[in-house]
Amino acid sequence: MAQLTPIAFAAIISLFPIYVVVRAIADPLRKVPGPFWARFSRLWYLREVYNGAFEKRSLQLHEKYGPIVRIAPNEYSIDDPTAVKTIYGLGTKFYKSPWYIASGNPDPEHLDLFTERDPTKHALMRRKVAGLYSASSLVRMEPFVDECVGLFVQRLNEVAATGRSINVQHWMQCYAFDVIGYITLSKRFGFLDRCEDAPGMFTSLHSYLKYASRVGVFSEVHSIASKLLAKLGSGGMSHMTNFVGAQLQDRQQRLAEKEGGGTDDDFMSKVLAQHKADPEKFTFNDVFTTCITNIGAGSDTTSISLSAVMYYLIRNPDVLDKLRKEVDEKLPPGSTVENFSFQDAQKLPYLQACIKEALRVHPATGLPLGRVVPSGGAEIMGVLFPAGTVVGINTWVAHANKEVFGLDAASYRPERWLINDKQQLSRMEGYYIPFGHGSRTCIGKNISLLEISKLVPILVHRFNFNLVRPEEALKCQNVWFVKQTNIECRVSLR
Template sequence: MATSLSLLVSLWPVVIGLWVLYTISVAIHRRYFHPLSSIPGPSFNAISYLPILYQQGILEGQLLHALERWHAQYGPIIRISPNEIHLSSPEYYETIYSNALKTGFYKDPAFYGPMEGPIKVPVMLTIISNEQHRVRRMGMNPFFSRKSVLGLEQIVRDKTEKLIGMAEQNLSRKGGEFDAHRATRALTVDIITEYAYAKSWNYMDLPDWGEGYQEAIRAVQTFFPWLQTFPSLLPVFGLVPDWVMVKLYPHFGKWFGSLEVVQQSVAEVKREIALGIKPARRTIFHELLDPEPVETEKNLAPRQKLPDAVVFADAVNVTGAGVETTGATICRALYEVLDSPEIAQKLREELKTALPDPFDVQAMSLIELEKLPYLTGVIKETLRLSPGVPGHLPRVVPSSGATFEGYTLTPGTVVSMSAWSMHHNTELFPDPDKFDPTRWTDPDVDAVHAREKSLVSFGRGTRNCIGQNLAMCELYYSVASVIRRWDDLKVHSDFGREDVKLVEFLLSYHPKKARKLRLVRT
């Protein structure tokens, strides 16, 4: 026994030495002999995945800003990890993303797989196959179509009116202020749950505006960089009991509560379907559990029925994805408009012409709001500076290979682009950090078209954001209502431009130290 132990101890230096030699040999291969070795970029990125983890996990969501710095230093194509390159030129977006069904680029399993969590239930976001995604999405496309949004526009109208009423109560008091940060997130929760579930969660009625739900969604996403770098942690993560998670992070209580509500809704709709009960209005659960045939060019085609676990996961995903993204964009629009007296005055003048009564939210309609050029410019410019998913979205080069910026990429190489890089392209958007709605009202039609083609806040192609029609409706209503209602509204003095800086964990957020947007009257 003693001999075996001493032998084991004596072998440790050999084991460590072999590990060091192996690590050095891998690093040398990746840096000098890998197919991507000729592509410029930070040296350490070429040999390790740790720089990405450092930006995303340690610095918390700073990769989009690092990419901007690296492109400025190394050019339009950079190597950001041993097997991934990042492109900044908008011309490649169509090939990699918009036309992926034809070109064959597909989502990187190493990036999207861990987002499914330990249960490994693929939601629309994480399905790797473009064709499988197309079939799955076909079931929900009609539910979130422009036609459906216009048909249920009254939901957005009523919830926005409620928001304005609550803001009025707060602002009418002496020294009163309106917590726009939490209120807009509560607004988006109440809209998406009423729209998708036919049963609003009524977060606007809660004293804390349901803040725990949004904070829990953010907390879940902060795990992604660690699980993407160390996927073996996934099973361990799944073993942690819910009560331990709540103990460590109390906001998870609101998150787990929301999951129970969704599970109950799935069970309730299944019971109604079994009993043949016709709903007053079909919900997202009806669309997934009991889909109606979809009309094609030739006939009615049957749609895919999904297992309960998939229905549950997709419903949770749709709700969570539409809260922080839209709420943050509304806040950014309000900040940018109210921070500039010139922009605020110009927008108010346009709104006063279209909406004579500042108190009448019910008189608004999306179709009429969309006809207002300056309001549309404000919303597009906000989406440029505050996209819901600003960071890199990795895709895998198909078997045919690909060539970008003169470099040939072998099949299996990971390539990515980001909305943040495209939206800060100085050729298309001079002085890109400036908020300028006139970029979208420019008389140069060709210039505006080029900018619109590079505006990918919701993505583009068959894998774009399914909820963009609803999100745009919310943006138009909320921004128009708030700016039209008060002529003397301003941003609280403790909030500044440093507080709108973006970080990302797939979805966009603000740094933890950022202050929350509050509005006051002068």
Template sequence: MDKINVHTDFASLPLLITLSAPLIIYLLYHLVLFPLFRSDLRSIPGPFLAKLTDLHRLLLVRTESAHEHHLRLHERHGPLVRLGPNNVSVSSPAAISILYNTRTRYAKSDFYPVMGNVAHGKVVPTIFSTQDESVHEIMKRPIAQVYAMTSLKSYEALVESTEIFFFDRLRELADEGRPIDLGKWLHWFATDVVLEITFGKRLGFLERGEDVDGIIQMIEQRFSYVAVAGQMPWLDKLLHKNPLIAFLSGLFSKPTMSPVMKFALERIEERKREFREYPEKRGEGRDFLTRFLNIQDSHPNIPDFWIISWCQQNVQAGSDSTAITLTSVIYHLLKNPDTMETLLAELDNANLPSPIPWDIAHKLPYLDACIKEALRMTPAIGIPLERVAPPGGIELCGNYFRGGTVLGVNAWVLHKDKKVFGEDAASWRPGRWVEASEGERKEMERALFAFGGGSRVCLGRNISYLEMYKVIPELLTRFKFELKDPSKEWALRNAFFVYTKGVEVTIQRREK
């Protein structure tokens, strides 16, 4: 009997295979043959596995050093590298004016909605994460002027308020004589500044000398998840944005609110209450929140969650990008003492007032060169900013890509282009910006992609510029920094933003 059963089971296999054959052929074609032999991407070089699955690029990002992997791939293969079955990394200055121009506005890829938070079962759009250009335009239009440099100059007093407190804390640390992690202190400073100019109130990172309520760590973890899950966006729909998982989680735990969200909601409610009681104060506020609420008052159709979204975006993106560049400037100056001497000579000879006004600071040529060189060497974002080719396709670097192909430029790769930045593009040399002819300098500036480009260029870039140009000269003329171990290299952790680690320094007061 056993033999008969076994024979009967195996006899059914051909029928099973016959019935399954169409499905097997379909999967084989769509998952292996089509990606492998796709005509428009067949000639694009890259790792073999990248032609078959997005898992390859996910694993690269998971290493937290994707920028280094992408740079090596482009050094080996040239301006076009295939990172996935439908994903190509582009490293060409010409690609910026095509992929990110303000006229055609190519759609963002499915990577971006991964950044969105879920409320009441729906993904809440933000200016940065929305794929819908009309939604982006509607959300951006009312506040665009608030971010113009002419408006941001009115925030100088708020930046200076936090600066003064920061310098007091650094004097205390200098007197104590113990080494500090400069990257951490600059991150706390940048976060307190952006909170001050957004809400008119700091949260106390500098006062306490710590990551208050783990907010910075929480933001890093969030971007780390986004960077990885965004390589295969369906994972986010399965995990983070799955209604079933959200329902089951709600059965076993109460929903929690992030400290940033809690702080934002408290400030918004506090400000609204103040305006109800003292309407005349509406015209007195200098921070973003007051201006956002005034905009809402004149545009009643603006929902409250837009105010929250605008404020949160300031904090989450503004603090990280600024802190990374501030740390990069000082780290590279300390590792290259000749450039530090050149900058200090410029600052000393300029006979600068204190606090240093933006109108003076941004005109100092070598300071400007150092900040641009830091943005070039260590752009804050370390993965490609993806766009989708339009239905009619697109031509880049002499290659045609059919509609729907995901294409993106990684600033970390583009900024090492020797044709644009010289044979020493991998080295720190601020002088390249000063010595270049006007034409060469404009070419380098066009290729500077640290804040993205086109209609989706980082809205808060001027906030970063304002902070950097004001605080760096003050820091260097007030204090002398030395690396605790000059032979030690810093560590970089790519979690969408490329975070700096291990910049330990000693501080001394500098005679003025």
């Protein structure tokens, strides 16, 4: 194989800028507005993602440039309610953008529901496990949640007695991690014992998300970068994989010891049963990816959403008072809020409106949900996007759309979901995408809503939360998930 000579290499380097400029000039979408440097390179987008506030940057871009904004030479951010079905609807031929590659195993044989880009393969994978996440399965999961809620309340009682402050997002992640561990493996991971991250899992998960969000912009380097990090013994995904692997091994051992005596009603028991029934159809890799997806994705998103609910309730005492009144009035005589079932919580309209509004104002994901335009191209808002173009809607942008959610879209107002205008409700529902949309809707949505709906009524009924620095605006770091970093509260008993 002929080697590239220094002269040839220098010629390629010198000609590259000319190629970039010519490509920009010849681009059929060159009239689509956006930041100047985004027209020539993905480096602009990488810098903005690296800065950790792309959800805010996206809002600024659409405010300045309109509903279609270029964020890279071949990538566009869209703000259009009618585009949701086009891009993400059931049966669409759009497939996930290369950004998702960096979130998964570089080996294409070991992809999961999140990182499998091909719609057909994804559908097959989802069908294997969809029943485990169905609404009817929540009944069996509820006792797991109840135990973790009880332990969480116990920890808060202890804190209330001392007067010390807590980091709300951290505590919510301890709760969410233990719940998903219990649901998946019939075993809490112990985060709620002292509300500490003893194994360092939160740090590793955050490291993984930083890597995935940034490397995803230049996903071509993922294969090399991930192998290099593995050799260096870096934390992140390798730490998570080892942690989950050890938990799975422990669960298998416990199942083996109980053979003949029944098994616990958790995810791993069910997926192992599927594997045992048909190991070719449901491989052990399917077992592992189901469990690690639960644990990896199920804690951050739920903790961010729970933190959002509590933050906006604290910031809006009139809303909090109305919610407390609803909870108090719905308590049966002689009962306690701890006896509320998930079904009971779903029947509290103001509670559900408070939750829904918090997930609208602060959705967990903060980067565009990128999709590749299929063969034949696609028309969005009168613009023809050629096949291979990447388009996507940022949930933060969608949820801030004033034409859909009203001129006060930036405000937290649960009442917007309790109106009698069916047409307006339908418009809002159509552009409400905190869990994604269509066939790619988050498969763990029901579990997350179960955890949130069970915990919030108890928190508002039992405790007062006061911000340590109420004059300080909310701070976040966007690493794909938009994590709150400064919700410090003192807790007291009501």
